[in-house]
Amino acid sequence: MGRRKYTIALTQLNLNNTAENNLKKCIEWVEKAAGQNAEIVCLPELYSSHYFCQEEDVKYFSFAEPLYDVSFHAFSELAKNLNIVIIVPFFEKRAMGIYHNSSYIIDSDGKLAGLYRKMHIPDDPSYFEKFYFTPGDLGFMSVETKVANLGPLICWDQWYPEAARLTALKGAEVLFYPTAIGWHPYEKEQYGVNQHGAWMNVMKGHAVANGIYVAAVNRVGHEQPIPEKPGIEFWGSSFIAGPQGEILAQASHDKEEIIMAEIDLDYMEDVRQNWPFFRDRRIDAYDQIIKRAID
Secondary structure: OOOOEEEEEEEEEOOOOOHHHHHHHHHHHHHHHHHOOOOEEEOOOOOOOOOHHHOOOHHHHHHOEOOOOHHHHHHHHHHHHHOOEEEEEEEEEEEOOEEEEEEEEEOOOOOEEEEEEOOOOOEEOOEEHHHOOOOOOOOOOOEEOOOOEEEEOOHHHHHOHHHHHHHHHOOOOEEEEEOOOEEOHHHHHHHHHHHHHHHHHHHHHHHHHHOOEEEEEOEEEEEOOOOOOOOEEEEOOOEEEOOOOOEEEEOOOOOOEEEEEEEEHHHHHHHHHHOOOOOOOOHHHOHHHHOOOOO
């Protein structure tokens, strides 16, 4: 059972295509966060490489690793040494031909507290994730750690109120969204402000609707793996929101940095008592939500 107050940190980073360099960098940044008294630290989506889903090429399957391999051993040891919880998003090779976009939730004793596999998989220009990832089959979850009950989700999941609701109902205290999202450079001038605003607004809405803390950690930098294509300008802007959608901490658009916030479960309970959205849910009237469309 976790405590009533604890501190979380998000590490907003620029990542490249060399796994060893990214591992070393992420370890150093987690150590920095722990040095600032973070008790839970979350890395960006697919921490060990650049965002390779900008193109469909089988060569990138070489970035994947089986369960309990390099990433797990490195961060398990780190979590134990620092006595913190670490959320490690990675490219999972489950079996020959079956790969997932996953996250380890590693407890402060170095043991695996939970494994989450991304449930919603996009297929958009420069976000060709369906080529690489099998949709998650572990469902939505609240993972109990020695510090807190955590709700692991990943990037595209952040657009779905159903994912946030089910994770919150399972007892999570914070929704974590490790992310890789940015602007197509040729769209930024016309659509950039609204795109970024929509990203923040939908997650702030999840915070309000569920009376829960939300933490979204993005990468930064311009990644252009295909020279003849414009690449993606990752917009950073990692943030932590409180259960009324208030911004508790927010990063810049273009710098590597750590942001932190205190999670206060007494405050969260007070918000839910005064805005009793869970109490007033009409569970008898929602049966059609499981249909693809309502005719």
